[in-house]
Ligand SMILES: O=C(O)CCC(=O)C(=O)O
């Protein structure tokens with residue numbers, strides 16, 4: 001699957017593009033299977049510790065809900081990244097075969113190639129997001145991976161060294177996303193206006209006064225769709241007012257040889273015409289790269305993941 005000239009023009013003009021069917025039904029079922037097995041293992045551990053009631057009768061969603069209500073965190077153990085905050089030698093994370101196969105899916109890479117060329121690095125800024133129906137979300141929940149996401153540009157969550165890096169975000173709907181189930185929303189064409197000031201609040205975000213949110217467009221989409229957007233496109237997510245979970249991944253790619261903006265985390269070459277021998281094809285190596293980074297980062301001072309603070313007048 002590659003992009004048509006019209007799709008490329010839409011991306012360049014509007015700063016985003018929705019591509020239904022970017023992930024095949026097989027790919028989606030591999031993801032469901034891998035993460036169900038992972039959650040089964042996590043849940044069995046919490047059950048053994050007496051923190052949750054027996055889960056034998058619960059499906060994936062039932063286990064997520066029961067664990068969340070019991071205060072057991074599944075987000076970080078399922079995330080394909082280390083946290084932006086404190087990292088220890090045992091911070092949980094997940095780098096499995098299905099996640100690797102999704103990131104290196106040739107159909108996705110064809111789409112990416114149409115936008116940034118054939119020398120493609122898998123950028124380490126990547127997350128799973130699993131958003132429960134809003135009434136289940138704790139009032140003090142601030143993580144943009146579990147509750148609503150504040151307005152931001154992805155360039156606002158990378159370090160300035162990557163400001164010139166050709167890079168795109170690929171947001172992938174694993175479940176169907178409706179108008180009610182926390183669709184991503186974007187501001188078309190705003191990527192042409194450059195980097196907007198952000199504040200380093202609980203979530204890194206653009207102050208309300210600087211977001212032209214009257215122009216926001218929600219992007220409901222079927223499972224398997226990709227929303228591709230420019231690093232300067234302001235985006236946010238709506239609350240999940242449906243009674244279904246909303247599950248997505250957001251992964252990023254940059255042109256090889258340019259800074260990723262989070263160099264303390266490992267990146268890898270996902271495609272190369274110039275140096276095909278450099279392409280990583282092995283999920284185990286990918287996992288080991290993150291384990292090595294975790295050991296190194298657990299032993300060093302915290303490295304900030306963005307440039308903002310809260311002392312700017314716009315953050316007041
Ligand atoms: O899915 C969300 O809530 C936000 C996603 C996001 O910020 C991103 O994909 O860059």
Ligand SMILES: [Fe+2]
Pocket residue numbers: 152153154235
């Ligand atoms: Fe984002």
